[in-house]
Amino acid sequence: MDTQKDLSATDRCDRDIFSISELFHENTKLRRTPDGLVLGGKAPPSTPEVHYALRHPWKRYASTARTRLPRPLDPLRTPIELVIRSRQSVREFSGTAISFEQLSYVLDLSYGTLGETLLDDGVAKRQRRVVPSAGALYPIELYPIVFQADGLQGGVYHYQPEENSLECLQLGDLHSTVNEMFSYPEVVAQASAVLLLVAIFQRNRFKYGERGYRFILLDAGHIAQNMYLVATALGLGxxxxGGFLDDKLNEFLGLDGVDEAVVYSVAIGCPLV
Structure with a gap:
């Protein structure tokens, strides 16, 4: 192995010896002792706890109006290699509406279900999803904020994957309210929708402890990449x-910011040609 030091940006900058992120990363490492014990992990939860979590991996707003998303949708025909090579971050949108079907594609193919599979007891079932998740626990919830979508009123929604539906939380033109919650409001201003990725931390942490926070962020990345690829295949941007005012956005969604919080967001819309 080449032991020559690889100089990077960190070698040219002063290090913060009290970095919280560095301490967190160091203290959530898994290590194996000489006698085979794994340190840094959490005692495994009981099988009934795990089975319950696997069978209830989504939030539900029971008293809200629901809008069913269309399914089945026509298969997307763009070759996957072309989609991957065409993917890019689009920061300028035309402000025109996307279709209800396009929004449905993005949600369904980013975080939808694929049918049931049996758990290890051979009796209980859980839903398979279109993205991987540590322990199949799926701690992320999607909250689309819709500005312009044909066939759907503007407002705040919660994506319910079990029923493939949108639960309506608030209707209205929310552009001015939402724009000021982002570091780059000009990017959001002309988007057709902003998809907020919200983590329910205990859904993952009961099994993985503090290391579970790493897995939650990885989950968010899997979903966001799917959003990019599906949008690209649809001709959207x-x-x-990641630059948003956490407390403001959490409060806007009615989240406490501790047990549940926004961890990522993706704006989608028609590219400005």
């Missing part, structure tokens, strides 16, 4: 946005 997408851009992932």
């Amino acid at each position: 997408a851009v992932a946005i």
Whole structure:
């Protein structure tokens, strides 16, 4: 192995010896002792706890109006290699509406279900999903904020994958309210929708402890990449946005920001040609 030091940006910058992120990363590492024990992990939960979590991997707003998303949708015909090579972050949108069907494609193919599979007891079932998730626990919930979509009123929705539906939380033109919650409001201003990725931390942490936070962020990345690829295949633009005012956005969705919080967002729309 080449032991020559690889100089990077970190070697040219002062290091923060009190970095919280560095401490977190170091203290969530898994290590194996000489006698075979794994340190840094969490004691495994009981089988009934795990089975319950696997069978209830989504949130439900029971009293809200629901809008069913169309299914089945026509297969997308663009070759996957072309989609991957064409994918890029689009930061300028035309402000025109996307279709209800296009929004349905993005949600269904980014975080939808694929049918049931049996658990290890051979009796209980869980839903398979279109993305991987640590332990199949799926701690992310999707909240689309719709600005312009033909066939769907503007407002805040929650994506319910079990029924493939949108649960309506608030209707209205929310552009001015939402724009100020992002570091780059000009990017959001002309988007057709912003898809918020919200983590329910205990859904993952009960099994993996503090290391589960790493897995939650990885889950968000899997979903966001699917959003990029599906948007690209539909001729839409997408851009992932990590710059947002956490407390403002959490409060806007009615989240406490501790047990549940926004961890990522993706704006989609028609590219400005």
